Amino acid sequence: MSDSIKRREVIAAATQRLREGGVASPEYDAAELLAHVLGTGRAQLVLVDEVAADRADAFEQLVARRAAREPLQHLTGVAHFRHVELAVGPGVFVPRPETELLAGWAIEALRQAQGPGSVPAGPGSVPAGPDAEPVEAPVVVDLCTGSGAIAKAIKDEVPAASVHAVELSEDAYPWAERNLAGAGIDLRQGDMATAFTDLDGAVDVVVCNPPYIPLEAWESVAAEARDHDPHLALFSGQDGLDAIRVLERRAAQLLRLGGVVGFEHADEQGELAPAIFSATGRWTDVRDHQDLAGRPRFVTARLAR
Incomplete structure (x- = not known):
């Protein structure tokens, strides 16, 4: 040669x-x-x-x-998410570009929660609800943080925010710990269903990229995800909505009155995912958002009572 x-x-x-x-x-x-x-x-x-x-x-x-079909990010050891860089590898979900839209929504919601004098909000911002009071250090909880992508992006773009994140997986948690080290983020290992009870009623924004793939859709999942992403981060019951049902209950406990929640879902769940929130009567402004390809991608809602 x-x-x-x-x-x-x-x-x-x-x-x-x-x-x-x-x-x-x-x-x-x-x-x-x-x-x-x-x-x-x-x-x-x-x-x-x-x-x-x-x-x-x-x-x-x-x-x-x-x-x-080994993931590109596993080969380079790096994933890029908005303006931050993350270490990733076997055992942790590789963050996807479409999730940057959900993170962007959470960032704008937190800027709104900072009230007058904060960084101006951009397109897709969340107007302050009638019951929401401006706070100096808005509080956000990132459930199912995985690699810590959303939490790290939020802290990077809203440094004043009080950021809290939780991850259940023993394999994924060390990756989040590595990525969030020194960022001033409260990272815990545990179940989102019971996480942060000490923050109940005090949170401005809850954000979550939960597992949402139906078990019956196994064969349709891309090889990179099916064979390399942790199944705990992918699949959520027969209809893919089990984790979202848990999220609805937990977000209602965490948020202050007028606080907001945003979560990602599969593009086939553009009607089913919002319906879980609408059906409880606890939420207003329940809205589904499209990704850059025009597919249903994430839901936002405001706690009404």
């Missing part, structure tokens, strides 16, 4: 192999993996003409694993 190989040839061959393996974004993933192997950023790859043989060999090994 020669001492080096043309970057374009290396990328082209990898892209083809990933495409044949059924990877949804072969060009992007090939570039990310090569940048990772070279210790640079994807945008800087245009400055690379030749790839040394040993780096090309290491790259080919990662490409083979990705073609076998």
Whole structure:
């Protein structure tokens, strides 16, 4: 083998192999993996003409694993979420880009809760409810935090917020602990159904990306998730709504009057998920939101009583 190989040839061959393996974004993933192997950023790859043989060999090994549908983030060890970087790997759910919209909603809701003089709210902000009083340090609870993605993004963009997060999984918790270390976030290990009883009635925003895939949908789940994400973070009963039912009850206990909750759901649950909240009579402003692809993605609601 020669001492080096043309970057374009290396990328082209990898892209083809990933495409044949059924990877949804072969060009992007090939570039990310090569940048990772070279210790640079994807945008800087245009400055690379030749790839040394040993780096090309290491790259080919990662490409083979990705073609076998091992998650890209497991191979690089990093996931990007809004403006923060997270360490991820086996045992923890890899945060998805669509969840950034839910995190953005929570961030705007917290800015609104800070009241006058806080950072101006952007599109999709939550108007203060008639019973909500402005507070200096708004309180947010992130249930089912997983890697800590939502909690870390919130603290990054609303530093004044009092951020609390909980994770049940013994495998995922160390990842959250690593990602949230030194961020000033109250992280606990436990069940969302009973977490933070010391905050009951004092929370401004509850946010959650719960498990929501029906057990019967096993075969339709992408290989990257089905074979590598923890099943505790994916599946939630026969209809996929068990965790959301628990969330409705717990959020009603945690929130102050006029506080808000937001949670993600499957795109097939655009009517079923909001209905769980509407049916109890405890909530107003129950609304479903679409993701950037126009699919139902997350629900928000305000505690009325």
